[in-house]
Amino acid sequence: MTFTRWEDRSVIVTGGTRGIGHGIAELFARQGAAVLLTGRDGANARTVAGELSRATGGRVAGMGVDLRDPEAIEGMAAEAARLHGGIDVLCANAGIFPEKPLRDMTADDVDEVLDVNLRGGILAVRACLPAMERAGRGRIVLTSSITGPATGYAGWSHYGASKAGQVGFLRGAALELAPHGITVNAVLPGNVRTEGLVELGEEYLRGMTASIPLGRLGETSDIAHAVLFLASDEAAFITGQTLTVDGGQTLPESLDALAPPRPESLDALAPPRP
Numbered sequence: 001m002t003f004t005r006w007e008d009r010s011v012i013v014t015g016g017t018r019g020i021g022h023g024i025a026e027l028f029a030r031q032g033a034a035v036l037l038t039g040r041d042g043a044n045a046r047t048v049a050g051e052l053s054r055a056t057g058g059r060v061a062g063m064g065v066d067l068r069d070p071e072a073i074e075g076m077a078a079e080a081a082r083l084h085g086g087i088d089v090l091c092a093n094a095g096i097f098p099e100k101p102l103r104d105m106t107a108d109d110v111d112e113v114l115d116v117n118l119r120g121g122i123l124a125v126r127a128c129l130p131a132m133e134r135a136g137r138g139r140i141v142l143t144s145s146i147t148g149p150a151t152g153y154a155g156w157s158h159y160g161a162s163k164a165g166q167v168g169f170l171r172g173a174a175l176e177l178a179p180h181g182i183t184v185n186a187v188l189p190g191n192v193r194t195e196g197l198v199e200l201g202e203e204y205l206r207g208m209t210a211s212i213p214l215g216r217l218g219e220t221s222d223i224a225h226a227v228l229f230l231a232s233d234e235a236a237f238i239t240g241q242t243l244t245v246d247g248g249q250t251l252p253e254s255l256d257a258l259a260p261p262r263p264e265s266l267d268a269l270a271p272p273r274p
Contacts, residue, residue, distance in 0.1 A: 004232040006031040010084035011231070012076065013037045014067065014124055015094025017048045019194035020143060023220025024091050024227050029058030031228065034084040038065040038076055038094070059084075067094055067120025077127035087131040089231045092121040093143040095162075097196065099155040110158050117162035122169055125184070129177070138182035139231040140173070142166050143223070146188050149242065150250050167242060174240030183239035185230045190246025192218035213248035213258060 011028045015021035016037025025037040029052050037052075039045040042064020049062030061083055065076045080087050095117045100109050125140055132138030147153050148160030149167045167186060174184040191197060191208040197217070198205070209217055226245045229235055244250060252258050 004234060006033040009033045009088040010080055010086050011035045011089040011091065012080050012087060012124075012128065013091040013093055014065065014076075014120075015039065015143075016091075017041070017045050017062070019196055020189060020192060020220050020223050021091070021093040022048065022052075023224040024093060024143075025060065026052055026056060027221065027224040027228055028089075028091075028231075029053070029056040029060050032058065033089070034059040034061075036061050036063060036076070036080045036083060038063050040064060040066055067124065068115045070123050073120065073123045073127045076124070077131065080128075081131050086135055087128045087138070088135070089139045089141070090124060090128045091141050091143070091227055091231070092124050094120060095143065095145075097156060097159045100158065101155055102157055105158060113158045113162050114165070117159070118165045118169070121166060125173060129180075129182075132177075132182050133180050136181045138177075138180070139235075140170075140177075140182065140184040141227045141230045142170055142184070142186040143227075144186040144188050144242065146190050146244060146246050146250055149188055150244065170242075171240050178239060183230075183235070185235075185238060185240070186242045187223055187226045187230070188242050188244045188246070189223050190218055190244075190249040192220060192223060194220060211249055211252070211255060211258075212246070213251060216247065218245065218247060 011033045013021050013025040013035060016025040017039035025035050029035050037045060037049055037060060045062030045064055049060040052060040063076060063079055065072045067073060077087060096113060121142060144166045145163040147156060148163035152160055170184045170186050177184060223245055226243050
């Protein structure tokens with residue numbers, strides 16, 4: 001069995017300065033890929049890239065990109081091609097999740113979430129296509145969520161809509177890009193221990209942990225390894241698919257389903273005694 005050699009691969013990770021994106025960028029760098037990570041704050045992106053380069057011994061560059069700006073997105077793709085000779089992998093990871101009850105939601109609130117999470121990801125894919133088409137291959141991995149495609153959460157309806165939209169997009173894009181050797185897939189994380197999640201408070205973290213059958217929150221490395229697989233040569237025959245990485249969070253129909261079976265229930269399941 002052979003495994004992907006990442007030393008000659010160029011990878012873009014949007015939203016790579018923190019959280020899941022940071023974990024993705026770090027893993028690719030440790031595997032030897034040349035990484036361009038982006039964030040809204042260019043100075044911070046460059047600082048984080050320098051830290052990752054020193055920590056991993058890898059090639060990591062940072063760039064400020066506002067995913068609401070199509071020209072900035074085109075500049076991102078051009079910079080990756082300039083620095084690393086092409087674009088092999090796009091990890092369209094950047095996203096925001098501001099809480100806002102529907103009754104208080106404004107048009108600007110909706111636009112902000114859709115522009116970054118959905119529109120920005122679509123435009124990033126478009127910007128990377130010329131380099132991937134020239135190479136005759138490419139991997140696009142979107143960071144979606146279980147919220148929207150599989151579950152809902154009050155206060156995050158606009159976020160859920162953006163994440164469900166990503167899944168709808170990837171299916172059409174996968175069909176369009178397959179003749180060019182480009183695959184398009186998505187990971188659907190459950191609750192992952194990131195700075196943003198911690199900011200929601202201990203009570204939220206306890207409630208979320210209680211709903212996960214494996215008994216813990218996800219780590220950024222859990223998502224990063226799933227992304228690495230979908231971006232690998234070993235996943236060459238997988239496209240238009242979603243991979244849920246949630247510790248089983250979407251399995252139980254209620255919290256009661258996580259409780260151990262009652263003794264009388266076990267007796268009912270036992271085979272009759274001779």
